[in-house]
Amino acid sequence: MRNLTHLKIHEKGIIKGFTDETLSVKLMEMGCLPGTEVSLELIAPLGDPIAIEVAGYQLSLRKTEASSILLEEA
Amino acid sequence: MSAKKNLKIALVGNPNSGKTTLFNLLTGLNQRTGNFPGVTVDKKSGTMKLPNGKQAELIDLPGTYSIYPKTLDEQIVQEVLLDKDHDQHPDTIIVVADASNLKRNLLLFTQIRDLNIPMVLVLNMMDVADRRQLNIDLRGLSIDLGVKIIPTNSHSGAGVEALKNILSQPLIHSKKPFYQVKSLAEKTIEDIKTEFNLDEDYRAYQYAQQNVRLKFLEETERQKIEEIKKENGFYDVPTQSQETLGRYALISDIVDRNIKNSSESGKPTLSQRIDRVTTHKVFGYLIFISLLMLIFQAIFAWAEGPMDIIEGALASFSNWVKGALPEGVINDLITDGIIAGLAGVLVFIPQIAILFGFISLLEESGYMSRAVFLMDRVMRNFGLNGKSVVPLVSGMACAIPAIMATRNIDSWKDRLITIFVTPFMSCSARLPVYTLLIALVVPDHYVLGIFNLKGLVLAALYLLGFFAAILSAWAMKFILKTKTRGYFIMELPGYKIPQWKNVGLTIFEKSKTFVVEAGKVIIAISILLWVLASYGFSDKFNNAGTYVKEQLPPNTTDAEYDIAINAYKLEHSIIGSFGKFIEPAIEPLGYDWKIGIALITSFAAREVFVGTMSTIYSIGADEEDELTIREKLSKEINPKTGLPMYTMAVGFSLMVFYAFAMQCMSTVAVVYRETKGWKWPIIQVVYMTAVAYLSALVTYQIFT
Numbered sequence: 001m002r003n004l005t006h007l008k009i010h011e012k013g014i015i016k017g018f019t020d021e022t023l024s025v026k027l028m029e030m031g032c033l034p035g036t037e038v039s040l041e042l043i044a045p046l047g048d049p050i051a052i053e054v055a056g057y058q059l060s061l062r063k064t065e066a067s068s069i070l071l072e073e074a
Numbered sequence: 075m076s077a078k079k080n081l082k083i084a085l086v087g088n089p090n091s092g093k094t095t096l097f098n099l100l101t102g103l104n105q106r107t108g109n110f111p112g113v114t115v116d117k118k119s120g121t122m123k124l125p126n127g128k129q130a131e132l133i134d135l136p137g138t139y140s141i142y143p144k145t146l147d148e149q150i151v152q153e154v155l156l157d158k159d160h161d162q163h164p165d166t167i168i169v170v171a172d173a174s175n176l177k178r179n180l181l182l183f184t185q186i187r188d189l190n191i192p193m194v195l196v197l198n199m200m201d202v203a204d205r206r207q208l209n210i211d212l213r214g215l216s217i218d219l220g221v222k223i224i225p226t227n228s229h230s231g232a233g234v235e236a237l238k239n240i241l242s243q244p245l246i247h248s249k250k251p252f253y254q255v256k257s258l259a260e261k262t263i264e265d266i267k268t269e270f271n272l273d274e275d276y277r278a279y280q281y282a283q284q285n286v287r288l289k290f291l292e293e294t295e296r297q298k299i300e301e302i303k304k305e306n307g308f309y310d311v312p313t314q315s316q317e318t319l320g321r322y323a324l325i326s327d328i329v330d331r332n333i334k335n336s337s338e339s340g341k342p343t344l345s346q347r348i349d350r351v352t353t354h355k356v357f358g359y360l361i362f363i364s365l366l367m368l369i370f371q372a373i374f375a376w377a378e379g380p381m382d383i384i385e386g387a388l389a390s391f392s393n394w395v396k397g398a399l400p401e402g403v404i405n406d407l408i409t410d411g412i413i414a415g416l417a418g419v420l421v422f423i424p425q426i427a428i429l430f431g432f433i434s435l436l437e438e439s440g441y442m443s444r445a446v447f448l449m450d451r452v453m454r455n456f457g458l459n460g461k462s463v464v465p466l467v468s469g470m471a472c473a474i475p476a477i478m479a480t481r482n483i484d485s486w487k488d489r490l491i492t493i494f495v496t497p498f499m500s501c502s503a504r505l506p507v508y509t510l511l512i513a514l515v516v517p518d519h520y521v522l523g524i525f526n527l528k529g530l531v532l533a534a535l536y537l538l539g540f541f542a543a544i545l546s547a548w549a550m551k552f553i554l555k556t557k558t559r560g561y562f563i564m565e566l567p568g569y570k571i572p573q574w575k576n577v578g579l580t581i582f583e584k585s586k587t588f589v590v591e592a593g594k595v596i597i598a599i600s601i602l603l604w605v606l607a608s609y610g611f612s613d614k615f616n617n618a619g620t621y622v623k624e625q626l627p628p629n630t631t632d633a634e635y636d637i638a639i640n641a642y643k644l645e646h647s648i649i650g651s652f653g654k655f656i657e658p659a660i661e662p663l664g665y666d667w668k669i670g671i672a673l674i675t676s677f678a679a680r681e682v683f684v685g686t687m688s689t690i691y692s693i694g695a696d697e698e699d700e701l702t703i704r705e706k707l708s709k710e711i712n713p714k715t716g717l718p719m720y721t722m723a724v725g726f727s728l729m730v731f732y733a734f735a736m737q738c739m740s741t742v743a744v745v746y747r748e749t750k751g752w753k754w755p756i757i758q759v760v761y762m763t764a765v766a767y768l769s770a771l772v773t774y775q776i777f778t
């Protein structure tokens with residue numbers, strides 16, 4: 001399944017769902033809702049964490065957290 | 075307390091919404107930091123005058139993205155708002171939202187609105203919204219959200235007067251909830267409303283969602299809620315999920331209807347372009363390291379002048395009091411106990427002010443979250459967090475401000491680990507001890523022709539502290555268990571030009587908090603140490619004069635006699651007895667009772683070691699310079715071996731001891747203040763002393 005960590009830098013994707021329910025409510029509060037467009041904006045020099053553009057602002061999250069966000073197949 | 079209660083107003087909003095700036099604008103210097111009872115969360119409150127002449131009490135609640143808490147700070151918001159009997163429960167709420175990022179900011183607004191507390195919505199950062207060419211229909215938005223809206227720009231202060239005006243009138247708000255939560259769990263909500271006599275559906279629903287977390291509920295009440303939930307098949311997380319989706323669906327519609335974006339998207343914003351540099355794999359770290367070096371240098375070097383002035387002023391004050399008051403116990407207590415303690419408190423203000431000036435600048439500008447972003451991966455290996463970097467590096471100058479700077483670490487576990495290990499970093503107070511001992515035992519020798527051996531030893535001591543900190547953090551990662559799960563879901567706010575007023579207020583607040591809260595403990599310990607050093611039970615202490623006279627040759631001057639008496643009295647004081655008492659315990663480390671006394675007195679602060687040594691070795695106060703002490707020490711003979719006392723083994727053993735031991739009452743006081751209890755400072759002192767003892771033991775055994 002394609003998830004957020006599979007995006008290349010500046011690539012866009014649409015959120016489809018989540019693999020971790022507890023984490024998903026936090027992510028949704030932050031505007032990561034199913035159907036929302038996200039784009040990968042920054043990758044920290046050591047590959048982790050990453051930052052995405054979502055709902056008009058930048059959100060940083062660790063890779064383990066990002067991998068729980070599933071994307072629509074491109 | 076006055077009979078007529080002041081209006082209580084709470085500021086609530088997302089982090090980075092400019093909430094605190096607005097708070098500063100509304101209250102100015104009429105603010106204070108206290109804490110919420112029983113938790114380690116700062117309570118910022120202040121007073122403001124409303125245009126109708128009434129006083130209002132304003133409380134700045136911690137920033138949060140939703141009423142569902144992720145951290146202790148956020149839990150406070152929920153407690154204060156849900157518990158109608160909470161002494162901070164507001165009569166009116168100001169919800170602050172970032173106008174340039176309204177969708178996400180409105181989630182919290184709609185949750186709070188459904189609690190049915192009179193409220194007003196502030197759309198802050200209107201300037202940023204304008205720059206992004208967002209056209210907001212304020213009238214339409216106000217009607218759709220069912221609340222009065224005040225647009226503000228907390229940078230320029232625009233809109234603040236209008237806000238004050240609104241607050242002095244009764245606020246009318248729609249009783250109809252924004253979101254019909256009842257459709258999610260009708261029966262559960264009804265049952266809880268009846269059981270607890272609640273009016274609002276959403277309040278009842280929150281009781282169901284949060285029953286385990288709400289501290290104001292009795293255990294039996296929580297159980298009752300649990301039963302109701304079970305009966306009706308209420309599951310927390312899936313219901314919360316549905317609620318969030320439902321709220322966002324309504325918010326999306328409203329935002330799309332009332333906000334038009336006329337800018338062409340796709341062009342990277344200025345913030346994004348700055349990010350490409352600040353998070354770059356080379357420049358990012360270069361910038362970060364340079365900033366850290368600058369901060370470190372500043373705390374180390376810039377603070378020196380003001381610290382000397384404070385110390386000098388208090389020393390003159392102490393001398394003046396000594397002369398002005400009649401000689402005796404009260405005089406000594408005031409000068410050597412209280413004023414000495416006061417000096418120990420005030421002398422840290424320059425370092426605290428400088429560090430918090432920088433931290434505040436980094437946070438205000440938005441850079442701090444980028445530093446955290448850069449460092450998180452590295453720090454995570456050691457059970458730390460990206461936000462631990464600044465406290466750890468500041469700890470190399472002084473652990474006091476550094477520990478206070480851990481405040482912005484959200485995860486309690488990460489914060490505790492950072493507080494716990496920071497005192498291992500070699501602070502500036504260790505330097506006088508190190509330089510004295512290095513000069514004493516390390517030969518002037520060059521390694522590979524360029525490296526001075528003395529310099530290498532000093533560098534090794536700094537590294538030793540650093541590794542002790544890192545390794546302890548790593549070990550604590552496995553020992554500490556937490557119930558709450560840690561997240562690293564963090565907003566990277568757009569860059570902003572810092573506001574000097576906020577920086578100034580942060581410096582003021584932090585310095586005041588330290589003086590008031592840690593100051594009490596420091597002065598108490600200082601008085602205790604004074605008592606221990608000034609009293610003795612033996613005949614030798616009480617008749618020191620006679621004994622000293624017998625020992626000294628008849629031609630000694632008065633000054634020499636006084637110095638000898640001081641040394642003799644210290645030896646036979648309570649502390650002196652302690653020093654002798656612990657001698658068997660510290661003998662394996664190579665120390666005698668004289669060092670024992672210095673170890674005890676230097677619990678006040680490490681640099682006291684040097685002063686105590688000079689008293690014990692009868693060096694007059696005027697000649698208390700390093701050279702004299704060094705000469706005296708190097709001539710000291712170990713009575714057992716007949717060889718010099720201060721061998722390389724003893725010197726290294728002492729240096730290692732001081733590298734690891736807590737030996738700083740101010741740090742203990744500040745840890746007490748930051749962890750709200752004695753548990754952690756005590757564990758920390760025991761742990762650090764144990765590490766110091768064992769390492770010094772091993773060091774001594776290796777070098778002898």
